[in-house]
Amino acid sequence: MTRKFTLTLSCPNRSGIVHAVSSYLVGQGCDIAEHRQFDDGVKGRLFLRTQVTADREVDLEVVSRSFEPVAADFEMDFSFDPDRDARVLVMVSKLGHCLNDLIFRWRSGGLSADIVAVVSNHETLRPMAESAGLPFVHVPVTPETKAAAEARLLELVDEYDVELVVLARYMQVLSDEACKALEGRAINIHHSFLPGFKGAKPYHQAYSRGVKLVGATAHYVTPDLDEGPIIEQEVIRIDHTHDPVALQAVGRDAEALALSRAVRWHCERRVLPNGHSTVVFR
Numbered sequence: 001m002t003r004k005f006t007l008t009l010s011c012p013n014r015s016g017i018v019h020a021v022s023s024y025l026v027g028q029g030c031d032i033a034e035h036r037q038f039d040d041g042v043k044g045r046l047f048l049r050t051q052v053t054a055d056r057e058v059d060l061e062v063v064s065r066s067f068e069p070v071a072a073d074f075e076m077d078f079s080f081d082p083d084r085d086a087r088v089l090v091m092v093s094k095l096g097h098c099l100n101d102l103i104f105r106w107r108s109g110g111l112s113a114d115i116v117a118v119v120s121n122h123e124t125l126r127p128m129a130e131s132a133g134l135p136f137v138h139v140p141v142t143p144e145t146k147a148a149a150e151a152r153l154l155e156l157v158d159e160y161d162v163e164l165v166v167l168a169r170y171m172q173v174l175s176d177e178a179c180k181a182l183e184g185r186a187i188n189i190h191h192s193f194l195p196g197f198k199g200a201k202p203y204h205q206a207y208s209r210g211v212k213l214v215g216a217t218a219h220y221v222t223p224d225l226d227e228g229p230i231i232e233q234e235v236i237r238i239d240h241t242h243d244p245v246a247l248q249a250v251g252r253d254a255e256a257l258a259l260s261r262a263v264r265w266h267c268e269r270r271v272l273p274n275g276h277s278t279v280v281f282r
Contacts, residue, residue, distance in 0.1 A: 001057040004033075004083035006049065006269045010279075011076040013039055013046040020070050021050065028063060029055045036281040040274065047272045047279040051083070079269075085114040086163040086267040089156065091170040094124040098168035098189060101256035102263065103132045111260065112267040116160045119153060121172055141172050150178045157182070166263055167221065169255070176223040184273065186221035187231065187266060189259040191251055203247040214238050214247060216254035218262030220278075229278045231271055234258040 007025075011017065018037065025032060034051040060080045071078050092099050099118065105111040118129035121141040129136040137156060141149045157165065167174075167188040179186070191202045192215055206214065215235040222228035234254040238247065265271050265280055272279045 001059055002082045002084075003054050003057060004052065005054075005058065005060055005063075006051050006081050006083065007078065008049050008081070008269050008272055009071070009076045009078035010045055010047045010272055010274070011071075011074045013044050014074070017046055017074055018048070020074065021048065024067060024070050025050070025052060028058070028066075030058075031055075038279050038281070040279070043274065045274070047274065047281075049270060049272070049281045081269050085112055087161055088113040088115050088164045088166055088263065088267070089160060089162040090115060090118050090166045090168050091153075092118060092120045092125050092168050093171040094122050095169040095171075095252075096125050096128050097252040098256050098259050099125060099128060101260055102166065102168060103128070103134070105260050105264075107132065110264070112264045113164070116162065117156065119156060121149070121170070146172075146175070150175055153178065154181055164263070164266060165221075166259070168259060173225060174221060179221050179223045182221060184220065187218055187259070187262050188221050188226070188228070189255050189262075190217045190219065190226050191255060192217065201244075203251055204244045207242070207244045207247055210240070211247075212238060214250045214254055216251065216258040218258045220273075229273060229276055231262040231265065231278055231280060232258045234261075 022032065030052045032050055033053050036049045038047045040047065060082060064080045067078065090099055090102060102111065102115065106113060106115045115134060117135045117137060119137045119139055121139060123138055126136045139149050139152050163185060165182055165186040167186065169189060213235050215233055217230055218232045219230045220228040234257045236250050236254050238250055242250065265282065270281045
C-alpha cells in the first residue's frame with residue numbers, strides 16, 4: 001500500500017494517450033506531481049513517466065489490474081512502481097572506486113537505492129563493504145566453477161530480494177544464461193565510449209593513441225558483451241600531459257560519475273527501454 005507511486009509506459013504513438021492516462025488517474029483519486037513524456041518520431045512510439053500522489057492508501061496490484069483496459073486499448077507496456085528506494089546488490093572484483101562512490105552516495109541519501117549486499121570474486125574489498133555495514137559475500141570464480149558461481153549469484157538475488165544488480169568493475173563476463181535471468185535489472189560500467197579500447201590495459205591503449213577525451217559508459221547487461229542499451233556516458237577532456245597513470249585516475253572519476261547516475265536514474269524509474277537504446281527522463 002502506498003500514497004506515492006510512479007507510472008511508466010511506452011506504446012505506439014497516437015492521439016488520446018495522455019488524456020486517457022490522466023483521466024484514469026483522476027478517477028482513482030490521484031494527483032499528478034510530475035509528468036514527462038517523449039514522442040519518438042523515428043520509431044513512432046510515446047514514452048511517459050508520471051509521478052503520482054493519492055488521497056488514500058493505494059494497492060498497486062489493484063490499480064495495475066484496473067488500468068489494463070486502458071493499456072490494452074493503446075497497446076501499452078506499463079508499470080506502476082511504489083515511491084521507495086530500490087534494493088541493489090553490487091558486484092566487484094579488486095577495484096574499489098565505483099563501490100566507494102556508490103556507498104558514499106547511498107549513505108548520504110543521494111542514490112535513490114538501498115544497497116543490501118556486496119558480492120565479489122575476490123576478498124580485496126571486504127573491509128570497504130563491511131566498514132559500511134554491508135554483507136560481503138565471497139563467490140570465487142574459475143572456469144570450472146563459473147556455472148556454480150552464477151547459480152549462487154542468482155540465489156543471492158532472490159535471498160536479498162534484489163531489484164538491481166550493479167557490476168561496479170566486476171571483472172568477470174556473465175554467461176548468456178545469467179544475462180537473460182537479469183535482463184533489464186543489471187547495469188555495467190565500461191571504461192570508454194563503447195566500443196573503443198576493449199580488452200587489457202584500456203588506458204595504456206588510449207595513451208598510445210593520444211586521446212583527448214576520457215569517457216565511461218554505463219549500460220544494461222546483455223548477452224552481447226558491452227553492447228547493451230546505454231543509460232549514461234561521462235566524458236572528461238585531457239591532453240598530452242596525462243600519462244597512463246593520470247589517465248586511469250581521470251577514468252576512475254568518469255566511471256564513478258556515469259555509474260552512479262545510471263543507478264539513480266534506474267532506481268527512480270527514469271529509464272525506459274527503447275529497442276537497443278533507452279529513453280532517460282533526467
